[in-house]
Amino acid sequence: MRPRIGITAYWRDASWGPWTSMPACLAPQAYVDAITVAGGFPLLVPPLPEMDGFADEALASLDGIVLVGGDDVGSANYGAEPHPTADPPNVRRDAAELALLRGALDRDLPLLGVCRGFQLLNIAYGGTLDQHLGDTVDGDVHRVRLGEWSNHPVEVVGGRLAELVPSGTVIHSHHHQGIGAVGAGLEVTAYAPDRTVEGLEDPTKAFCLGVLWHPEEAGTGSGAPVFRALVEAAAAYAATRR
Numbered sequence: 001m002r003p004r005i006g007i008t009a010y011w012r013d014a015s016w017g018p019w020t021s022m023p024a025c026l027a028p029q030a031y032v033d034a035i036t037v038a039g040g041f042p043l044l045v046p047p048l049p050e051m052d053g054f055a056d057e058a059l060a061s062l063d064g065i066v067l068v069g070g071d072d073v074g075s076a077n078y079g080a081e082p083h084p085t086a087d088p089p090n091v092r093r094d095a096a097e098l099a100l101l102r103g104a105l106d107r108d109l110p111l112l113g114v115c116r117g118f119q120l121l122n123i124a125y126g127g128t129l130d131q132h133l134g135d136t137v138d139g140d141v142h143r144v145r146l147g148e149w150s151n152h153p154v155e156v157v158g159g160r161l162a163e164l165v166p167s168g169t170v171i172h173s174h175h176h177q178g179i180g181a182v183g184a185g186l187e188v189t190a191y192a193p194d195r196t197v198e199g200l201e202d203p204t205k206a207f208c209l210g211v212l213w214h215p216e217e218a219g220t221g222s223g224a225p226v227f228r229a230l231v232e233a234a235a236a237y238a239a240t241r242r
């Protein structure tokens with residue numbers, strides 16, 4: 001049986017067929033494909049209201065989880081006032097994903113945080129976000145235009161990531177926020193050329209890894225080893241649990 005890998009769903013308005021700007025749970029196909037190619041079985045996890053009560057049930061049916069990208073995390077989650085450029089907070093999604101993330105950490109469920117998911121990982125460890133990288137560095141490197149991928153190399157400096165992504169790999173980037181204070185217990189594993197933090201992991205966990213870029217967009221290329229490692233860790237998790 002393939003390891004079951006949860007994908008946290010976006011919760012936003014979408015339009016297709018007779019549904020016009022209707023609330024929808026959705027995820028980019030690239031995550032589904034990257035997990036499937038890596039040997040996992042992808043399952044969409046919707047952000048239920050009051051997920052605190054449901055996180056255990058959701059996690060009990062999973063062997064691993066990917067916290068996907070999306071809009072900026074609400075700054076109230078790390079005790080800051082919102083920056084003028086911040087997206088309006090998606091309170092339901094923030095709360096649901098933090099509940100899933102914390103539950104996954106408690107269980108040592110293999111976990112990959114992508115972009116927004118990477119930022120949530122830092123917040124779960126008590127870290128903060130830099131709400132607008134463009135205030136201090138050339139933010140265009142990370143997001144040239146809203147809605148278009150930017151591409152920049154990453155310097156990989158350690159952790160599991162060093163086994164999975166060669167330093168200098170050019171990645172898919174689309175963010176304007178970054179890491180402020182690194183959460184206690186997390187190891188920095190990658191940097192952008194401007195020295196902002198792009199990779200974090202908890203070396204005490206079986207597999208707890210976050211990147212500020214989008215490996216799923218290179219899911220059959222440079223991103224594939226990341227998803228293979230997640231699925232391998234998920235298979236090991238499933239084996240010990242059964």
Ligand SMILES: [Mn+2]
Nearest residue numbers: 142173192212
């Ligand atoms: Mn970047």
